[in-house]
Amino acid sequence: MQLPSQPGIRVSLGELIEMRHRVGEVQLFSTPARRSPLIGLHHSKLRGRGVDFDQVRAYQAGDDVRTIDWRVTARTQEPHTKLFHEERERPVFVVIEQSSRLFFGSQLCLKSVLAAQAAALFGWAALNHNDRIGGLVFSDQEHHEIKPRRSKQSLLQLLNVLVRSNQQLGCSDGRAPRETFSLALRRAREVLRPGSLVVILCDERALNDTSEQQLSLLARHTDLILLPLNDPLDHALPSAGLLRFVEGEAELELDTQDEYLRNSYRELAEARRSRWQRLAQKLGVPLLPLSTRFELVEQLRDQLHPLGARR
Structure with a gap:
């Protein structure tokens, strides 16, 4: 049973289906008439049965x-x-995080909503390009996998799983989250054939030694697109005096007017962003950070077509 629509907080299946009408606003996949600066890699490497x-x-x-x-x-x-x-068609596999760390946002929407919208956009774009579409949705405790198929039904199945996971956020059972990102990447390596295109939508903070290793292994046989998600408050604390943070039974109180604290927080955020940049450069893959500060299609368009966006 779906919860009532809460724009920016939770997604509905109807909202993700409607994303199909926005595919034409940003060039994600190359066509005979138009070449995408992002998915030039989509049909550039001849691998295996490709x-x-x-x-x-x-x-x-x-x-x-x-x-x-x-x-x-x-x-x-x-x-x-x-x-x-x-090969004219190719498996496109979208790995989407829907964990409690994404159930946060201070701007246009929560990070979990932004991830769901981006997954739907890439899914519809792949289907329009006659590619097979599938994916894996992972939360704090589990993951759900949809095998890539070239059918609208496969994409709708993925979107249904995504909506269910999204609407369960905020209903924590108190259990400590597992390292589900690394487990999801390992599963993707097991099921995907060489030459697949893997779209990664995860929290910016999800990158650690284990997940970086899994991404490096995945990049050996597939093409990756990295889309780490962030919120402005992930990068800088406001000067708002004492703030109390609560997670389960744990509480933390911070004095956000402490300049040393705010600088340290900003440095940690910069270190996270730099790590993603180094990884993308090492693997030779596109890096498209997404922020809750901007509308999804606009920021994708600005990153993929910066000159056209300025014009």
Whole structure:
């Protein structure tokens, strides 16, 4: 049973379905007429079964001798070579966090809502591109996996799981959260075939030694897009005097007018952002941080098409 619609706080299935109308506002996947600066990688690497036989033509200087079609060559008495094209469809797998650390936001929406909206946008874009779409939704205690298929039903199944996980946030049972991000990444490595495109939507604070190792292993055989989520309060404390934070039975009181405390907090945030940047550079993958401060499509468009956005 779905809870009443609470825009910015919880998502509904209808809201995620409506994201399909916004796919055309930002170029996520390349088309014959328009090439996306992000998903140039989407069809750039020939891996494993990622190529299909196309046709045979007469051998030309510079052709790879390993692609010579010896049967046609023997029949025609002239060398012929096989031509291949990249597989037209590809598994797109969206890993989406819906844990308690995302149930927070001080601006337009909660981070959990932003993650759900981004997952839906990439899902509809992949389906429009005739790719197979699936994913994995993970929370504090569990994960739910949808096998990639090229069907609207597969995407709706993923969105349904995402909505259920999102609406359960805020109903903590008091148990300590597990390291579900690393477990989700390990599961993705187990089920995905080489050449898949993996979209990672997680809290900026989710990156640690274990998850970084899993992302590095995942990047060996798949293409990654990293979208860590943040809120302005993750990066800087306001000067608001004494603030009390409560989580379960634990309480913490901070004096936000303490300059040393505020500087230390800001330095920790900067260290997190720098770590994501170093990882993306090391793996050679796109990094698109998302903030609750800005509307989703606008910030994606600004990051992917900065010159066009300025114009």
